[in-house]
């Protein structure tokens with residue numbers, strides 16, 4: 001979560017309650033990256049002028065610090081009768097719907113900018129490298145980076161055929177992305193149900209073929225959007241990406257609590273930007289305090305999947321649409337090892353618990 005954005009939202013009043021928006025219950029999510037501030041709000045009720053609030057936010061935030069554009073998303077109004085429960089994996093199976101992959105793994109993070117999408121895409125590439133039929137679903141509405149990471153920026157949008165929406169394919173991975181629908185820097189305002197609807201369509205209507213594993217890149221954070229996505233998807237489990245600093249870890253713990261609440265097994269934690277590898281001498285230095293995520297995973301009793309070093313070549317490759325995991329070297333090996341442990345944990349979670357028979 002961006003502290004700068006939080007500070008700005010603390011200065012804007014929620015017109016309905018008079019409380020600062022930063023601490024208002026209506027604030028469901030916020031994010032600031034690439035000059036775009038995204039604010040997700042619960043709707044203000046029948047008398048609320050949500051358009052006026054959008055305008056207030058746009059004029060108060062645009063031009064502040066690094067903010068170039070403001071996207072305000074209003075969640076769907078709460079329904080008075082209980083909403084139909086999203087289909088769980090079991091319910092879908094009972095209804096005859098085939099999940100798109102044997103293992104469906106969400107990659108989440110407590111806060112943005114920790115390298116979640118980079119890690120998710122490279123875990124997918126590492127799975128493909130080991131021969132698994134792999135898909136990647138970019139469900140990050142705040143900043144869909146799938147097209148860039150897979151070198152598909154500017155690729156034509158998704159096409160629908162008789163057998164469903166056709167995913168694009170790059171580096172041996174089948175891919176769909178919110179970016180193909182909303183564009184990487186597009187300030188389109190999406191309402192909650194449209195977002196969850198698009199994700200369900202990605203799950204149900206894409207001609208994925210027979211995948212072994214589908215990696216789902218979730219939006220960062222722990223708002224209602226994440227909850228809806230997590231609940232509406234037949235997930236095998238979730239992987240949490242964090243950097244080692246305490247602040248990032250605190251948010252990672254919130255993400256874990258969210259998955260716990262929705263009974264989605266946490267398959268493990270990945271420490272990204274664990275230590276710096278000097279591109280000149282190859283020497284490592286532990287600038288962020290390496291090991292924080294490993295210690296936290298041990299403390300919480302979840303598998304530690306591995307540490308990914310901070311390496312300028314990884315950022316350059318990601319910007320150029322190349323996936324480091326497919327190459328050689330220590331960073332590629334770190335991704336392959338983490339993917340291997342992730343798949344092991346997912347297979348364990350997927351296996352039905354043994355029945356205890358009393359004679």
Ligand SMILES: Nc1ncnc2c1ncn2[C@@H]1O[C@H](COP(=O)(O)OP(=O)(O)OP(=O)(O)O)[C@@H](O)[C@H]1O
Pocket residue numbers: 033109111112113114115116117118119140142143145219220272273308309310311312313314315316318319
């Ligand atoms: N281990 C790493 N070494 C060097 N650069 C990295 C590393 N991990 C991520 N980055 C860079 O950090 C930036 C943020 O990464 P990324 O977009 O994956 O973060 P994120 O948490 O997924 O944010 P978003 O939710 O916007 O996708 C990118 O420029 C990426 O190339």
